Amino acid sequence: MSKFRTKKGKGSPAINTSSLPDIIFMLLFFFMVTTVMREVTLKVKLKLPTATEVQKLDKKSLVSYIYIGPPTNALMYGTESRIQLNDQFARVNDVPEFIASEREARNEADRPFLTTSLKVHNDTKMGVVTDVKQELRKAGAFRINYSTLKGVAKN
Amino acid sequence: MARRASTEINAGSMADIAFLLLIFFLVTTTMDVDTGIVRRLPPPVEEEIDQKIKERNVMNVLVNKNDRLLVNGKPGSVSTLKEVAKNFMMPHFPDNINFPEAEQKSIELIGDVYVSKGVISLKNDRGTSYDMYINVQNELARAFNELRDELSRNKFGMKFSQLTDENKIKAINEAVPVRISEAEPESIGGN
Numbered sequence: 141m142s143k144f145r146t147k148k149g150k151g152s153p154a155i156n157t158s159s160l161p162d163i164i165f166m167l168l169f170f171f172m173v174t175t176v177m178r179e180v181t182l183k184v185k186l187k188l189p190t191a192t193e194v195q196k197l198d199k200k201s202l203v204s205y206i207y208i209g210p211p212t213n214a215l216m217y218g219t220e221s222r223i224q225l226n227d228q229f230a231r232v233n234d235v236p237e238f239i240a241s242e243r244e245a246r247n248e249a250d251r252p253f254l255t256t257s258l259k260v261h262n263d264t265k266m267g268v269v270t271d272v273k274q275e276l277r278k279a280g281a282f283r284i285n286y287s288t289l290k291g292v293a294k295n
Numbered sequence: 296m297a298r299r300a301s302t303e304i305n306a307g308s309m310a311d312i313a314f315l316l317l318i319f320f321l322v323t324t325t326m327d328v329d330t331g332i333v334r335r336l337p338p339p340v341e342e343e344i345d346q347k348i349k350e351r352n353v354m355n356v357l358v359n360k361n362d363r364l365l366v367n368g369k370p371g372s373v374s375t376l377k378e379v380a381k382n383f384m385m386p387h388f389p390d391n392i393n394f395p396e397a398e399q400k401s402i403e404l405i406g407d408v409y410v411s412k413g414v415i416s417l418k419n420d421r422g423t424s425y426d427m428y429i430n431v432q433n434e435l436a437r438a439f440n441e442l443r444d445e446l447s448r449n450k451f452g453m454k455f456s457q458l459t460d461e462n463k464i465k466a467i468n469e470a471v472p473v474r475i476s477e478a479e480p481e482s483i484g485g486n
Contacts, residue, residue, distance in 0.1 A: 157310075160310045161309040164314055164317055165313050167317055168313055168316050168317045168320065171324055172320055189429040189430070192433060192437065193433050193436035193437050193440055194331055194332060195330065195331065195332070195333050196329070197328070197329040197330065197331065200329070255333075257329060261425070262424070262426045263426065264425040265421060265422055265423065265425070266420065266421055266425060266428050269425060269428075273336060277337065277339045278339050282336045282337075282338065284333075284336055285331040285332065285333050286332045286334065287331040288331050288332060288433075290330050
């Protein structure tokens with residue numbers, strides 16, 4: 141029985157946890173810096189296709205997004221693919237205006253490098269995509285990016 | 296003067312507060328990098344200019360509304376498209392009537408190479424699914440990338456994607472230009 145007593149008597153010193161908040165803060169700052177809050181709420185379903193020959197889009201601030209897909213609220217808006225610009229549904233004719241406002245928001249020096257990323261749902265028909273591309277051509281936004289996931293393309 | 300013993304602020308809950316914030320940012324963080332296939336759209340044409348391109352220099356790829364492929368007038372499939380495109384775009388010398396013309400160019404850092412004059416013309420219907428379109432674009436991109444890799448390995452000893460020297464990338468770009476032409480849209484196959 142004395143065995144227990146001796147152990148208790150020595151007692152290992154408690155681990156010093158005073159630096160724990162610092163460690164946590166460090167992690168916190170890391171995530172704060174890397175966080176990009178999604179600035180739009182998606183109103184369309186997006187299931188991106190996969191491809192193998194993908195490139196990374198490096199400068200995120202120079203990318204404007206156009207979402208095309210079937211509306212999430214199918215009861216209200218149907219299942220036909222719609223275009224979403226910023227936070228609302230739009231028609232094809234609204235694309236040039238959107239591009240103009242995106243250009244306006246950027247530095248003058250950066251404007252030529254503005255890329256338009258097309259985030260299009262898998263099952264969308266090309267008709268609407270072609271229309272958007274035509275509008276982009278007319279608006280002078282020639283750099284485009286078909287947003288795809290990296291992965292094995294299915295044949 | 297009443298000296299109050301300065302009581303230490305209890306910092307024990309500091310970690311909890313930090314944890315709470317940390318978890319919030321952990322949840323909201325999206326670390327996804329945007330990836331995709333980058334393409335350049337052609338500027339709009341003012342009037343129909345019938346650009347004459349020799350027939351042997353063009354490879355026609357049509358995708359109809361049922362996602363079927365027509366490659367140079369014959370039914371094709373996505374699985375073989377890359378090989379066909381690669382074969383087509385490979386500069387052939389001496390001149391072969393079945394393949395596009397090749398012209399000799401001297402490019403800095405590479406030297407004299409034959410550059411194919413071939414163009415891949417891609418045309419899709421309004422009813423084509425986006426999935427299929429991306430598949431086709433991907434296969435064509437793969438063909439070009441493989442050609443570039445081969446040339447890059449030959450000349451610089453590494454893959455094209457691993458090149459870091461701006462001038463080398465430019466040289467390869469010039470030797471193997473990505474020539475995918477998308478036809479003006481029109482509705483084929485009755486949507």
